[in-house]
Amino acid sequence: MSALFRGLRDGHGFDALLALLALVYLLTFSAFPLVYNIVMSFQEVDMFSMADLVRPFVGLANYKTLFASPDFWPILRNTALFVLLSIVFQLAIGFGLALFMQQDFPGATYLRGLFLAAWIMPALVVGAVWKWIFAGDFGVLNYFLQQLGLVGSKVFWLSDPAISLYSVTIANIWLGIPFNMILLSVGLAGIPKDMYEAAALDGANALQRFWHMTLPMMRSTLGAVISLGIIFTLQQFDLFASLTQGGPANASNVAQYWSWQLSFQTYDIASGSAVSCLMLGFVIVVAVIYVRSTRHEHRA
Amino acid sequence: MKRYALLALALVFLAIYLFPLYWMYLTAFKPSSETFTYPPSFWPHDPEWNFAKVFVDKKMATYLSNSLLIAVGTTAIVALFGTGCAYALSRVRSVWMDVILFLILMMQVLPSSLMATPIFVIFNQIGLIATPRTAVVLVQAAKVLPLYIVLTRTSFMQIPKELEEAARVDGATRFGAFMRIAVPLARNGILVTSVLIFLQSFGEYVYSRSLISEEALQTATVGLMNFMGPNTTDWNGIMTYAVIYVTPILFVFVLLQRKIVSGLTAGALK
Numbered sequence: 001m002s003a004l005f006r007g008l009r010d011g012h013g014f015d016a017l018l019a020l021l022a023l024v025y026l027l028t029f030s031a032f033p034l035v036y037n038i039v040m041s042f043q044e045v046d047m048f049s050m051a052d053l054v055r056p057f058v059g060l061a062n063y064k065t066l067f068a069s070p071d072f073w074p075i076l077r078n079t080a081l082f083v084l085l086s087i088v089f090q091l092a093i094g095f096g097l098a099l100f101m102q103q104d105f106p107g108a109t110y111l112r113g114l115f116l117a118a119w120i121m122p123a124l125v126v127g128a129v130w131k132w133i134f135a136g137d138f139g140v141l142n143y144f145l146q147q148l149g150l151v152g153s154k155v156f157w158l159s160d161p162a163i164s165l166y167s168v169t170i171a172n173i174w175l176g177i178p179f180n181m182i183l184l185s186v187g188l189a190g191i192p193k194d195m196y197e198a199a200a201l202d203g204a205n206a207l208q209r210f211w212h213m214t215l216p217m218m219r220s221t222l223g224a225v226i227s228l229g230i231i232f233t234l235q236q237f238d239l240f241a242s243l244t245q246g247g248p249a250n251a252s253n254v255a256q257y258w259s260w261q262l263s264f265q266t267y268d269i270a271s272g273s274a275v276s277c278l279m280l281g282f283v284i285v286v287a288v289i290y291v292r293s294t295r296h297e298h299r300a
Numbered sequence: 301m302k303r304y305a306l307l308a309l310a311l312v313f314l315a316i317y318l319f320p321l322y323w324m325y326l327t328a329f330k331p332s333s334e335t336f337t338y339p340p341s342f343w344p345h346d347p348e349w350n351f352a353k354v355f356v357d358k359k360m361a362t363y364l365s366n367s368l369l370i371a372v373g374t375t376a377i378v379a380l381f382g383t384g385c386a387y388a389l390s391r392v393r394s395v396w397m398d399v400i401l402f403l404i405l406m407m408q409v410l411p412s413s414l415m416a417t418p419i420f421v422i423f424n425q426i427g428l429i430a431t432p433r434t435a436v437v438l439v440q441a442a443k444v445l446p447l448y449i450v451l452t453r454t455s456f457m458q459i460p461k462e463l464e465e466a467a468r469v470d471g472a473t474r475f476g477a478f479m480r481i482a483v484p485l486a487r488n489g490i491l492v493t494s495v496l497i498f499l500q501s502f503g504e505y506v507y508s509r510s511l512i513s514e515e516a517l518q519t520a521t522v523g524l525m526n527f528m529g530p531n532t533t534d535w536n537g538i539m540t541y542a543v544i545y546v547t548p549i550l551f552v553f554v555l556l557q558r559k560i561v562s563g564l565t566a567g568a569l570k
């Protein structure tokens with residue numbers, strides 16, 4: 001007993017104790033719910049059986065109902081589209097801004113940091129502001145677009161089922177640009193300057209330098225930023241809640257919002273947990289790929 | 301000359317990007333009659349100071365104090381559990397520590413909206429739902445703890461081991477060396493990360509919406525959603541609410557901008 005105590009006080013037991021305290025906390029409040037969720041997705045759970053400790057198992061019935069639901073595939077398609085478009089544009093705009101901010105001019109670092117003001121705001125408030133910008137009749141976006149002659153009549157960004165998903169995506173891209181830019185800036189700063197000078201001496205033009213030097217040197221950073229982008233985009237909930245609530249008629253619904261709606265608005269907890277399981281599985285696969293690739297870089 | 305042209309261009313990009321923020325502040329200052337003019341005006345002709353009225357009418361004191369409570373509680377738990385773990389992970393390289401780090405990174409990526417379902421059911425069964433703000437603090441802490449550990453770990457890694465070893469030779473225990481040498485030296489990283497965690501929790505929405513049913517215990521995000529309603533038109537009031545809510549956040553951000561950016565970038569890519 002006293003050896004154990006001495007180990008905690010003086011030896012490696014101390015490190016183990018500190019690490020385990022946090023791990024136990026996370027296992028209790030993250031890992032356990034995760035496992036519980038998997039179990040629930042094979043059970044019959046509704047408002048009445050929710051509090052029971054023992055619930056009837058129904059096998060794959062919840063998943064079968066889910067796949068048969070007419071909403072399932074459109075919402076999955078929306079989710080894929082939302083993630084894909086968000087990543088592509090966040091990355092492209094973020095990369096462009098990072099390259100620009102890399103130039104030598106006064107206050108570059110400070111101005112670059114100011115972009116993060118958007119990222120630090122509660123996403124729900126960002127959603128409220130964008131809802132006002134998107135407003136059909138008095139929205140400022142329609143005004144700009146009409147002034148520029150890009151649209152003839154007013155666009156109903158949030159209530160037109162053909163557009164609503166793209167409107168939420170636009171707001172999400174806006175929110176994601178600063179984070180992409182900052183991370184890519186770090187990657188750019190790590191490329192040795194003299195490489196560019198040597199290439200410029202050899203007569204490579206700016207485009208060639210970008211294509212043959214910047215992009216290959218940025219490969220691991222880009223990989224990290226894309227994985228983090230997928231993970232963060234699948235966390236996006238507040239914008240859906242504040243902008244469209246998945247509507248009109250699920251036209252802008254995505255899996256992470258749908259899962260919540262099923263559980264908390266229609267009280268179909270079994271289906272909610274089944275959707276949740278599918279998405280959590282996907283997120284974890286992306287995260288494993290990401291962590292493994294960054295660890296690999298680290299050791300090499 | 302070229303440097304100043306680039307600066308001007310950078311300012312233009314920033315202005316375009318931050319236009320939604322300007323629009324929020326502008327709308328908050330416009331009187332409601334001017335809010336609904338088309339074409340819209342880009343400068344308030346007759347600025348109105350509605351803040352006190354919205355603050356009282358929308359019960360913002362209650363909502364904001366609930367948000368504050370949740371942010372303080374979350375930050376306290378995270379700092380308590382996370383600091384030691386970050387330290388241990390920075391000091392020991394072993395297979396076990398790698399496994400722990402991997403598990404922690406995995407738990408960072410779980411979206412709150414997907415975790416809300418099982419957490420609601422579990423908390424209902426064990427009765428935690430009766431103290432909903434505590435419930436939100438507990439799960440929000442679990443959500444942000446991994447980020448805190450990852451970011452703080454990089455601060456501990458920058459402290460040379462020799463300093464602690466010297467203290468140990470002088471008779472300090474591991475705990476003494478940790479508290480009196482390592483923590484004070486990593487102070488900056490710990491503080492900045494705590495501020496980041498605090499700000500994130502201050503804007504928490506999913507768990508508050510899912511676990512808190514009583515209105516008097518709701519947070520400022522949920523209050524804003526209630527205010528927006530399905531067919532709202534009071535954009536002037538909503539933007540005033542938003543301004544009251546985010547101005548302190550933006551103020552803290554501008555003060556700590558440099559440190560937040562460097563802390564974030566150090567942690568995210570390692």
